[in-house]
């Protein structure tokens with residue numbers, strides 16, 4: 001099977017590439033290698049001879065078309081995006097251009113490919129976020145596929161727009177696409193600007209760990225490899241024109257998450273036997289993010305029923321494995337950059 005993965009040099013994309021190779025796919029990665037993309041994430045995949053990285057922009061319609069045609073692509077996994085909310089608040093331009101216009105370019109290139117080549121079993125998997133649904137109060141029911149879209153940040157608005165384009169393509173042109181909306185991911189290879197790598201990096205450097213507002217904002221954490229399993233299942237058995245929500249059964253406030261990571265870092269440091277500053281003492285509250293959503297939570301019953309998706313239950317073990325990964329990377333034991 002031939003797959004095109006956009007954004008495959010990023011956090012989730014590179015884990016998905018590894019999974020696809022494991023499942024026997026040949027993978028073309030299309031990635032612009034923005035500040036968020038790292039070629040080294042694909043080192044192992046490239047070594048298998050089953051993965052080729054093409055450095056390019058998803059907005060380059062003719063490049064996308066020629067890749068689809070040349071490689072007779074059967075599955076497009078679309079993950080390329082500008083993905084950091086804070087950046088979208090500072091300057092939204094790249095978010096509009098990649099997340100909306102880029103998705104449009106991909107859709108029209110794939111449409112032309114379908115019209116010219118009539119590939120059998122072609123499917124387009126649009127990977128999106130639960131943030132499109134907006135904000136939950138403490139007692140609200142979790143998001144489902146029927147929750148109304150109400151994005152609150154330029155990032156989530158741009159992702160919502162891309163979801164709606166994909167949806168419209170399935171309705172208007174019978175375009176064979178599936179949409180997935182997932183909660184917050186954690187695991188290795190995440191960019192250092194994101195919450196978990198920031199907590200770990202600052203704890204190790206013994207510098208203040210910034211936590212927005214009161215730290216009470218709640219996120220539903222899903223291990224990145226579980227997300228990739230969900231995306232894969234959606235590509236194999238997801239119904240065309242449907243969307244599927246993925247969640248981790250793991251709601252935590254940012255403050256509780258920070259404390260958990262700090263405990264793990266203290267344990268690592270204690271093993272080294274040197275004096276150290278307790279990481280939790282470095283937690284420092286900073287001005288809240290503008291328009292900060294209070295809570296996200298996902299009901300993944302449809303994905304469980306139709307796709308057999310379920311998160312693995314061992315959050316603390318996976319988090320520890322993640323902390324260990326960054327710990328080794330930062331302390332130079334492991335090769336790579338954060």
Ligand SMILES: NC(=O)c1ccc[n+]([C@@H]2O[C@H](COP(=O)([O-])OP(=O)(O)OC[C@H]3O[C@@H](n4cnc5c(N)ncnc54)[C@H](O)[C@@H]3O)[C@@H](O)[C@H]2O)c1
Nearest residue numbers: 007009010011012031032033034036037057058080081185
């Ligand atoms: N990280 C999460 O918690 C999370 C949760 C739910 C959904 N998502 C979605 O999953 C997808 C991947 O997220 P991530 O966290 O891996 O992001 P990331 O920022 O780590 O990776 C994005 C990748 O896209 C590439 N890219 C950016 N603009 C491009 C362009 N114009 N053309 C080609 N490549 C481009 C970057 O170089 C990078 O490799 C995104 O669509 C995001 O909205 C992420």
